[in-house]
Amino acid sequence: xxxxxxxxxxxxxxxxxLAFRARHLIVSALWLAGCSAILSILMYLLGAxxxxxxxxxxxxxxxTVLFVFAISxxxxxxxxxRSSIPRPIALIISLVSIILLGFMTISSLIALPxxxxxxxxxxxxxxRGLDMxxxxxxxxxxxxxxxxxxSEAKVPVEExxxxxxxxxxxxxxxxxxxxxxxxxxxx
Amino acid sequence: MTTLQxxxxxxxxxxxxxxYGLLIARNLIKVIVALQVLVKGALLALVAxxxxxxxxxxxxxxxxxxxxxxxxxxxxxxxxxxxxxRRMGTLDIKDLSTLKK
Numbered sequence: 055x056x057x058x059x060x061x062x063x064x065x066x067x068x069x070x071x072l073a074f075r076a077r078h079l080i081v082s083a084l085w086l087a088g089c090s091a092i093l094s095i096l097m098y099l100l101g102a103x104x105x106x107x108x109x110x111x112x113x114x115x116x117x118t119v120l121f122v123f124a125i126s127x128x129x130x131x132x133x134x135x136r137s138s139i140p141r142p143i144a145l146i147i148s149l150v151s152i153i154l155l156g157f158m159t160i161s162s163l164i165a166l167p168x169x170x171x172x173x174x175x176x177x178x179x180x181x182r183g184l185d186m187x188x189x190x191x192x193x194x195x196x197x198x199x200x201x202x203x204x205s206e207a208k209v210p211v212e213e214x215x216x217x218x219x220x221x222x223x224x225x226x227x228x229x230x231x232x233x234x235x236x237x238x239x240x241x
Numbered sequence: 242m243t244t245l246q247x248x249x250x251x252x253x254x255x256x257x258x259x260x261y262g263l264l265i266a267r268n269l270i271k272v273i274v275a276l277q278v279l280v281k282g283a284l285l286a287l288v289a290x291x292x293x294x295x296x297x298x299x300x301x302x303x304x305x306x307x308x309x310x311x312x313x314x315x316x317x318x319x320x321x322x323x324x325x326x327r328r329m330g331t332l333d334i335k336d337l338s339t340l341k342k
Contacts (some may be wrong), residue, residue, distance in 0.1 A: 063251040070278045073264040081271050086274055093281055102288045105301045112308055117315050124319040128326045137265035144264035152257040177298040189309045196313040200296050200320050
């Protein structure tokens, strides 16, 4: 059990490292999906069955589909492994963070016996009911935000600039077009 | 070595890799990938903490919240990256910086 857990942990870390080490973005998304899948197995082995299922379906499924969709639109440009700050500094910052975090957690890690706890559904819907409400609002806000971000406003620039000028030169009042295409252009 | 200790080592590894990736990534989509790795470390930490304190269901319910927020962040981040690609033609963070001009 412990050996299997350790092997899966190493595989997960390897997938995570290769996820941003990969040259192509699509390969990076696939490594991330592998990392999510192994993480869900680890959670299942830890006894967190509900969260393992959710992580497998959302983390390895939905998010990967979103990544592939976005990369297919944006184009799979080969992202070279260039760094925005010097790599030794980034490595030192990461290592210091890990060492501090590990020093604080591993030394005081004592597994307590399982306390008498309510079931998962009771905890989720009754004790953490406010969280669920916040999540619902967050999802709606995200949907509205996505619709706003992904909507394309195609404004016919030349027509819009030239048509009123011609009308004014001819001495006629500018009549705004009321067609559906014009309404879309205005939007 | 117990399972819990191995899980904490996995948490540290994921957080370290995510932080390192976040610091050195220049591609916007790579930044989101690094954020995802970082959040996966937080997820495993929540489950491990729930297991250690004997309140696994509480840890799971908090992890559900983290998964939802993480997914929303990924979706909005990808949508923003697409808009940046359409308008600027690049995903490189250094090319997007207009402060130096």
